[in-house]
Amino acid sequence: MLVTGAAGMGKSAVVQALYEPLTARRGYFIAGKFEQFRRTPFSAVVAAFKALVTELLGESAERLNRLRNDLADALSPNGRLITDVIPQVELITGPQPPVEELGAAETVNRFDAVFRNFVRVFARPQHPVVLLLDDLQWADAASLNLMRGLLTDEHQSLLLLGAYRDNEVDANHPLTAMLARLAEDGGTLPGVALKPLSTDDVWQLIRDTTSASMVEAAGLADLVVRNTGGNPLFVQELLKTRADDGLMRFDRTAGKWTWDDLAEIRAKGFTESVLDLMVARLGRLDDGTRTTLQAAA
Ligand SMILES: Nc1ncnc2c1ncn2[C@@H]1O[C@H](COP(=O)(O)OP(=O)(O)O)[C@@H](O)[C@H]1O
Ligand SMILES: [Mg+2]
Incomplete structure (x- = not known):
């Protein structure tokens, strides 16, 4: 198969x-x-x-x-x-x-x-x-x-x-x-x-991951699918990047993830290819880590 x-x-x-x-x-x-x-x-x-x-x-x-x-x-x-x-x-x-x-x-x-x-x-x-x-x-x-x-x-x-x-x-x-x-x-x-994840799939995934309300999750799911085409790797990376950048935060008192402004998330834009994604990820590492990786490579 x-x-x-x-x-x-x-x-x-x-x-x-x-x-x-x-x-x-x-x-x-x-x-x-x-x-x-x-x-x-x-x-x-x-x-x-x-x-x-x-x-x-x-x-x-x-x-x-x-x-x-x-x-x-x-x-x-x-x-x-x-x-x-x-x-x-x-x-x-x-x-x-x-x-x-x-x-x-x-x-x-x-x-x-x-x-x-x-x-x-x-x-x-x-x-x-x-x-x-x-x-x-x-x-x-x-x-x-x-x-x-x-x-x-x-x-x-x-x-x-x-x-x-x-x-x-x-x-x-x-x-x-x-x-x-x-x-x-x-x-x-x-x-x-394999087909891309649908907006419904991503909605479900976001609700499972963040414990957000249905409405909150729907807005984000829509945005995520538009920026990733429903590719699961990109979906995951987009959500992770947003969390790393502090645009999505874990609220310890409420026990769930929150984000206040979709416009702010939207404005950040997103990378289209695996290569861009890896480059962006390497770009977030500090100089020392990058030098070490370079030597190892
Ligand atoms: N149906 C899915 N729902 C949620 N996450 C998924 C799904 N399929 C794959 N992923 C995640 O997306 C990422 C990429 O999947 P992977 O199997 O490595 O892709 P490929 O082998 O096609 O390049 C992995 O982190 C994987 O766990
Ligand atoms: Mg693979």
Whole structure:
């Protein structure tokens, strides 16, 4: 399943909310996200399985023994391909011998096939795996290929959840190509496109957060939606900024938030993009903190 929407629309929040219902009875929920500036191939997929293997290391000796056998059956003689990217697997399987040298294309195909076998060890009917891959707009082509392989592998008890900013994925994006190839092979992914919060949603959110009266909340909700387009991240940031600037205050005696003049809130204006938002937030830090952040970056 694919969840789409612009930055801040709530994609990560909604897929993470599936954790409880999907794992309530059995199965594993694992997640990884792709990074904009660190495009190591397979990073998100590897991160997800690293976490799973690390968790499984705490299982009983008997279960680990069974896992060792299953992994040997599934991976041999190419276990090294997996332990090279997920070193924790070696703690279960022991060191793996070097693999045969192949040409470039064969090397890629072999990796994908071995990785599919690896996933199959974990994704079984008695304990299905939910694999969440977040920020697919930054996925590398190799990961997308692997993902397509996993999606077309019928022997998996695997639910793949992907989230991405559809407004940053155009016709030339590798994700578009991957989805097109998947469709050619007869595979389709159901999609959920997140919509902005409505004025009613924001009204409800403000009432829950501030304990304001219905009328007070209505005026603010209207203003907030007009300034944010109902993007949940912007809604949250706008309210936080107003509180930081002292335009909204917590009244301890009344036990609720108050604000006196909507005009005053309105006059402050608001930023339109995540970038502006981050820049504005950094701008509110003191010099010392900014210098430290700069050094760390
Ligand atoms: N339906 C919602 N109601 C209130 N807040 C939300 C909602 N969806 C998301 N948020 C909040 O908005 C912010 C952005 O959500 P996030 O899931 O990180 O967006 P995305 O992954 O699409 O960039 C988060 O702080 C999240 O908790
Ligand atoms: Mg996200």
